Amino acid sequence: MSGNDKLSIMLWSASVDKLYPVAMLAAGAAAMDVQVNIFLTFSGVEAFRKGALQTNTQITGDYASHGEKFLKLIQEHNVPPWYQTLAQAKEMGDVKISACAMTMDLFGLTKDDLDEMVEDIEGMASFAEEAKGGQILFV
Amino acid sequence: MADYATDMEIDARGMFCPGPLMELIKGIKQSQVGETVAVLSTDSGSKKDIPAWCQKAGHELLAVVDEDGYARFVVKKAR
Numbered sequence: 001m002s003g004n005d006k007l008s009i010m011l012w013s014a015s016v017d018k019l020y021p022v023a024m025l026a027a028g029a030a031a032m033d034v035q036v037n038i039f040l041t042f043s044g045v046e047a048f049r050k051g052a053l054q055t056n057t058q059i060t061g062d063y064a065s066h067g068e069k070f071l072k073l074i075q076e077h078n079v080p081p082w083y084q085t086l087a088q089a090k091e092m093g094d095v096k097i098s099a100c101a102m103t104m105d106l107f108g109l110t111k112d113d114l115d116e117m118v119e120d121i122e123g124m125a126s127f128a129e130e131a132k133g134g135q136i137l138f139v
Numbered sequence: 140m141a142d143y144a145t146d147m148e149i150d151a152r153g154m155f156c157p158g159p160l161m162e163l164i165k166g167i168k169q170s171q172v173g174e175t176v177a178v179l180s181t182d183s184g185s186k187k188d189i190p191a192w193c194q195k196a197g198h199e200l201l202a203v204v205d206e207d208g209y210a211r212f213v214v215k216k217a218r
Contacts, residue, residue, distance in 0.1 A: 024156070024157060027157045027161060028156075028157050028160075028188075031157060031160055031161065031164060031188075031192055032191070032192065032195055033195065033196075077153075077155065078153075079155050080158070085157075088161055089161075092161060092164055092165070
């Protein structure tokens with residue numbers, strides 16, 4: 001597999017205005033046969049707690065006014081929620097979501113506390129190994 | 140303008156990128172080789188995304204027809 005065919009995203013953020021483009025990136029990449037690995041860490045893990053996906057309305061502080069405008073338009077135009085696009089991306093192609101072991105331990109969480117979209121828990125080294133040969137994004 | 144008979148028509152108008160492409164992919168997956176799927180889209184990204192995907196996935200983009208306020212993409216499942 002060439003380097004262009006693998007994208008690893010280290011998802012540190014939990015703000016919805018970032019989750020939308022991440023989900024869409026995963027979908028677009030999966031559509032074009034790119035293997036996508038998403039590694040949730042810190043706030044990213046929080047964003048994937050059971051029940052949190054549907055109630056999350058956090059916006060990135062620096063871009064608050066843009067974020068609010070964006071979310072309003074999303075509602076008005078019936079855009080599917082980011083987690084639905086992500087679920088579709090998983091169905092369509094090779095998209096894997098893992099949670100950072102360190103964050104899980106720090107927060108005292110187990111896999112059961114997370115949404116079923118999260119497939120497993122792994123350490124930094126595993127993610128780094130899996131990312132080899134591809135591109136890594138920090139969001 | 141040739142009229143393409145299609146086995147499946149997906150109305151993705153009003154959907155935002157990457158919705159129409161994902162619907163096309165789903166439709167193609169559900170189709171047999173040789174069948175034709177048409178996707179109607181108002182999303183401007185589709186004009187590039189759908190041809191790029193067809194080329195990548197090895198399917199035949201038979202036509203892109205500009206209709207009243209939307210585009211019709213006709214794709215034949217080639218493999």
